[in-house]
Amino acid sequence: MLVNTEMYEGSAxxxxxxxxxxxxxxxxxxxxxxxxxxxxxTDYQLxxxxxxxxxQIIHDLNWTTHSHDQIQIGNDTNCFPNxxxxxxxxxxxxxxxxxxxPRCSNSSISFSNPNHMDQPSYDPLLPLNLxxxxxxxxxxxxxxxxxxNLTGGGSIFGDIDMEREGMxxxxxxxxxxxxxxxxxxxxxxxIVGKGRDVKDTKHFATEKHRRQQLNDKFDxxxxxxxxxxxxxxxxxxxxxxxxxxxxxxxxxxxxxxVERKRCNRGRLKKHKAEDDxxxxxxxxxxxxxxxxxxxxxxxxxxSTSTLRSSWxxxxxxxxxxxxxxxxxxxxxxxxxxxxxxxxxxxxKVLDELQLDLHHVAGGLIGDFYSYLFNTKICExxxxxxxxxxxxxxxxxxxxxxxxxxxxxx
Amino acid sequence: xxxxxxxxxxxxxxxxMLCRNRKRNYDGDDDDNNDEDEGRFKSKNLKAERKRREKxxxxxxxxxxxxxxxxxxxxxxxxxxxxxxxxxxxDSVTNLTNEIHKIEAELAIEQSFDIxxxxxxxxxxxxxxxxxxxxxxxxxxKLWMKIVFEKKVGGFTKLIQAMSMLGxxxxxxxxxxxKGAVLVTSCIEGKMLIPEQVREELxxxxxxx
Numbered sequence: 001m002l003v004n005t006e007m008y009e010g011s012a013x014x015x016x017x018x019x020x021x022x023x024x025x026x027x028x029x030x031x032x033x034x035x036x037x038x039x040x041x042t043d044y045q046l047x048x049x050x051x052x053x054x055x056q057i058i059h060d061l062n063w064t065t066h067s068h069d070q071i072q073i074g075n076d077t078n079c080f081p082n083x084x085x086x087x088x089x090x091x092x093x094x095x096x097x098x099x100x101x102p103r104c105s106n107s108s109i110s111f112s113n114p115n116h117m118d119q120p121s122y123d124p125l126l127p128l129n130l131x132x133x134x135x136x137x138x139x140x141x142x143x144x145x146x147x148x149n150l151t152g153g154g155s156i157f158g159d160i161d162m163e164r165e166g167m168x169x170x171x172x173x174x175x176x177x178x179x180x181x182x183x184x185x186x187x188x189x190x191i192v193g194k195g196r197d198v199k200d201t202k203h204f205a206t207e208k209h210r211r212q213q214l215n216d217k218f219d220x221x222x223x224x225x226x227x228x229x230x231x232x233x234x235x236x237x238x239x240x241x242x243x244x245x246x247x248x249x250x251x252x253x254x255x256x257x258v259e260r261k262r263c264n265r266g267r268l269k270k271h272k273a274e275d276d277x278x279x280x281x282x283x284x285x286x287x288x289x290x291x292x293x294x295x296x297x298x299x300x301x302x303s304t305s306t307l308r309s310s311w312x313x314x315x316x317x318x319x320x321x322x323x324x325x326x327x328x329x330x331x332x333x334x335x336x337x338x339x340x341x342x343x344x345x346x347x348k349v350l351d352e353l354q355l356d357l358h359h360v361a362g363g364l365i366g367d368f369y370s371y372l373f374n375t376k377i378c379e380x381x382x383x384x385x386x387x388x389x390x391x392x393x394x395x396x397x398x399x400x401x402x403x404x405x406x407x408x409x
Numbered sequence: 410x411x412x413x414x415x416x417x418x419x420x421x422x423x424x425x426m427l428c429r430n431r432k433r434n435y436d437g438d439d440d441d442n443n444d445e446d447e448g449r450f451k452s453k454n455l456k457a458e459r460k461r462r463e464k465x466x467x468x469x470x471x472x473x474x475x476x477x478x479x480x481x482x483x484x485x486x487x488x489x490x491x492x493x494x495x496x497x498x499x500d501s502v503t504n505l506t507n508e509i510h511k512i513e514a515e516l517a518i519e520q521s522f523d524i525x526x527x528x529x530x531x532x533x534x535x536x537x538x539x540x541x542x543x544x545x546x547x548x549x550x551k552l553w554m555k556i557v558f559e560k561k562v563g564g565f566t567k568l569i570q571a572m573s574m575l576g577x578x579x580x581x582x583x584x585x586x587x588k589g590a591v592l593v594t595s596c597i598e599g600k601m602l603i604p605e606q607v608r609e610e611l612x613x614x615x616x617x618x
Contacts, residue, residue, distance in 0.1 A: 213485065217492070221491060221495075224495050237468040243495065248498065257509055347566040351562070351563050357586070363581030
């Protein structure tokens with residue numbers, strides 16, 4: 001495969017602004033300026049790192065992260081109508097024309113691009129100095145002969161890895177040897193067929209890509225979890241396990257609550273219609289099955305027989321909260337760095353949440369105030385664990401922040 | 410996953426070969442170890458690394474067991490599916506919370522929380538419990554305090570507030586409620602506290618509750 005050297009000369013390879021635009025478009029499928037500015041900054045970093053190598057970032061085949069899929073789809077549908085139609089250049093520009101490839105004398109690659117002519121926005125893009133849309137990449141790489149893949153062999157620039165943090169899930173590199181020959185790795189991931197959509201192939205250009213992809217996934221998982229402990233993979237997975245369990249508990253708790261609430265609402269409406277006497281909420285839950293409305297009785301039976309239980313922990317910088325709910329009893333453990341005596345504030349919050357304080361124990365232990373509260377949920381209140389925890393942390397942190405000195409309340 | 414395992418097995422093999430040949434020190438392992446075990450434990454690092462890998466593997470399996478959707482069974486898809494599942498759960502949590510708030514808003518007018526009902530179930534006096542305040546000195550800085558008062562809505566909060574305004578800091582506190590009464594026992598600190606004075610102040614506070 002041969003690459004026409006004239007194609008390189010056609011584009012101003014060494015213009016930094018041009019490179020910037022090209023790079024940003026190459027791996028930035030958005031039209032929004034925010035994203036492109038972020039990308040641009042990271043690109044500049046790259047550029048400054050390796051000016052000699054002229055590292056144009058080119059996307060590899062794996063665009064399968066969900067967000068990118070959506071963006072890609074959106075981009076495909078949005079971008080074309082938005083592009084202004086400019087009269088095409090006389091010479092049909094080759095795909096590689098838009099890459100900032102270094103000039104090379106021994107270029108030994110060429111691509112047959114029969115399909116590129118069909119893209120209407122292809123021409124308008126070029127004068128605007130915008131690199132091609134994702135479909136072009138697909139076309140390019142699909143047009144490679146069977147079994148070949150665009151890789152850089154062994155000469156990947158290891159120093160590019162460090163710039164990854166800005167770009168989640170996508171790292172675009174054009175690999176090339178020093179003399180400009182693109183090497184083909186014939187073993188893994190043969191890209192074949194035009195019908196293949198990039199979304200459902202997970203072919204990585206290199207093992208390194210695969211590793212990077214995996215690392216990014218771990219980071220994504222880490223960011224989802226609210227209480228991170230260590231940052232290594234096993235801990236991230238462990239935290240994720242605990243978080244999933246916590247979420248499942250919360251969902252369970254909330255569904256029970258919603259059920260009860262609905263049931264009560266139905267009962268209330270019914271009672272309002274029937275009689276005007278004071279509604280004793282307790283009696284609703286203890287009414288035996290078999291009377292009146294069967295559907296609601298069924299719900300009623302369910303809600304009383306299922307024991308509501310949930311447990312979660314929340315941490316902030318100065319405060320740690322552990323909330324456990326069994327049926328209508330809430331046990332709250334609170335540990336807080338000594339600065340203010342939080343007893344007053346917590347007590348206020350509990351009053352607000354309509355939690356009846358039964359027992360409290362705790363005090364100053366070393367540098368921390370640690371308290372254990374046993375409370376009961378008042379009948380009919382629909383407070384749930386995460387609400388309690390979040391409220392407590394919010395209040396305590398707020399007061400903590402507002403106290404400047406070490407003494408005082 | 411196979412790829413990863415291949416790499417690790419290759420590493421192990423190379424390690425083994427090197428140690429068996431005893432030509433080089435690989436990763437700075439202990440010479441004594443090599444001599445003793447004769448290549449059975451290839452290096453301290455290898456043991457630790459293997460343990461680390463197995464720890465990660467077992468946790469990944471655990472994660473997979475939790476997540477209902479399973480596509481492929483390699484590392485990446487486990488993580489991907491876990492991420493999706495977590496987001497799903499988070500969404501359902503927000504939906505349920507919104508629903509609860511909606512229902513609550515509808516019911517707001519109709520319901521009244523019967524807190525007083527709970528508190529006044531058992532009258533303190535019925536059981537012969539009297540309100541009282543006791544304050545005594547432990548050492549030059551600390552006093553000890555015991556208060557019994559009738560349980561009321563927000564009563565405890567008011568008590569704490571009053572105490573903080575008096576400059577009393579609760580160091581170790583224990584609060585119990587029984588039979589409509591609240592017992593507060595605490596070690597307290599403060600500037601220039603005199604037991605009798607504190608006692609008088611607290612008696613006044615309780616009267617107001």
